[in-house]
Amino acid sequence: MDVAIWKGDGAGGQYEHFAVPAEDNQTILDVVSWVQQNADPTLSYRFACRVGMCGSCAMMVNGTPRWTCRTHVKKVLKDGQLKVAPLNNLPVVKDLVVDMDPFFDKWIKAGGLHAPSKTRDDDIAAIAPDTDGRQNANAGIECINCSVCYAACDTVRSNPDYLGPAALQRAWTIVNDEKHAARGAVLDLVAQSDGCFNCHSMGSCTAHCPNDLDPMQAIARLKRAAIKHQLAGGGRDA
Amino acid sequence: MRAAYRNHPLWLAFALHRLSGLGLALFLPAHFYVLGLALHQPQQLDGFLAFGAHPMVKLAEFGLVFLLAVHMFGGLRLLALEFLSITARQKTLIAVAISAAFALACLFLLRAFSI
Numbered sequence A: 001m002d003v004a005i006w007k008g009d010g011a012g013g014q015y016e017h018f019a020v021p022a023e024d025n026q027t028i029l030d031v032v033s034w035v036q037q038n039a040d041p042t043l044s045y046r047f048a049c050r051v052g053m054c055g056s057c058a059m060m061v062n063g064t065p066r067w068t069c070r071t072h073v074k075k076v077l078k079d080g081q082l083k084v085a086p087l088n089n090l091p092v093v094k095d096l097v098v099d100m101d102p103f104f105d106k107w108i109k110a111g112g113l114h115a116p117s118k119t120r121d122d123d124i125a126a127i128a129p130d131t132d133g134r135q136n137a138n139a140g141i142e143c144i145n146c147s148v149c150y151a152a153c154d155t156v157r158s159n160p161d162y163l164g165p166a167a168l169q170r171a172w173t174i175v176n177d178e179k180h181a182a183r184g185a186v187l188d189l190v191a192q193s194d195g196c197f198n199c200h201s202m203g204s205c206t207a208h209c210p211n212d213l214d215p216m217q218a219i220a221r222l223k224r225a226a227i228k229h230q231l232a233g234g235g236r237d238a
Numbered sequence B: 001m002r003a004a005y006r007n008h009p010l011w012l013a014f015a016l017h018r019l020s021g022l023g024l025a026l027f028l029p030a031h032f033y034v035l036g037l038a039l040h041q042p043q044q045l046d047g048f049l050a051f052g053a054h055p056m057v058k059l060a061e062f063g064l065v066f067l068l069a070v071h072m073f074g075g076l077r078l079l080a081l082e083f084l085s086i087t088a089r090q091k092t093l094i095a096v097a098i099s100a101a102f103a104l105a106c107l108f109l110l111r112a113f114s115i
């Protein structure tokens, strides 16, 4: 098959074509690895777990952001052709490697750090698994920070400062975490100008999350909670 | 060409909402201008109303009502999504919004031609 792989750096680059032997069971990551091992040892790319756990191998595959380790060639091959590029919406370091810093910085900006409400000397808070809050949090905590949703979001594309689906979904899990000490402050953070109200509910994040998470819905609920919080006078004394 | 990652119903609904909004924004100045004629130059307005009786113009008006309805029901869909806890029925919501818009515009067309 004909595989086009983007090669270059932050300043620019172009696609280079490689003829890669097709196998019965072959992921996109296998293809990229084959090229690096057999055709072009200078090719840079990133991966670790190869089983959809670490979130480091995401790339644009025929125009769609995907985990390359869990995407079978057969599923995405178009007329015997494959196009692999670095993730959208993040600065390229080299070839298929992007700089994930902006993505992680936004997690912090959206209040993603845990603020403990107890010390090690206190008893562990008992949280019933069937409460709304716990269910809401559960829906988002399987995120592995792969940035697939972030690369699919056209709002990030048009406003690079927008916090983006993953960070806001993280904020929503925190707002629902009874053990967190500053949930009101998180609602204030996400209501700021580059926060949740930027989201147009276009759902590309949800459509492409390989973990079947629903950041769009998390953000919709976050919007509602943030509005309630502001109406109740939140943020005024912060 | 539409990038591959945009190939899903919610993105289409978003695009439709944007385009109908833009279309309406372009139309509004003309709308206000014609309304203004009623106040200042009634003769010209009569001429314009005669022009409005033309079937092609009526068809164009159908498009306008469709845009308006698409934008309105699209907005209601978003409000439902964001303020009621609607889950997993997004496609249904989009379909309902578009068909309601279409029905409304057709109704308008029928009336326009029966007068």
Ligand code: SF4
Pocket: A152, A153, A154, A155, A156, A164, A165, A198, A199, A200, A201, A202, A203, A204, A205, A206, A215, A216, A219
């Ligand atoms: S729903 Fe919101 S966060 Fe998700 S892709 Fe659309 S704009 Fe981005």
Ligand code: SF4
Pocket: A142, A143, A144, A145, A146, A147, A148, A149, A150, A165, A166, A169, A208, A209, A210, A211, A212, A213, A215
């Ligand atoms: S929400 Fe899904 S797509 Fe986005 S970073 Fe988390 S796991 Fe990846």
Ligand code: FES
Pocket: A047, A048, A049, A050, A051, A052, A053, A054, A055, A056, A057, A058, A067, A068, A069, A070
């Ligand atoms: S290599 Fe870890 S998720 Fe793909």
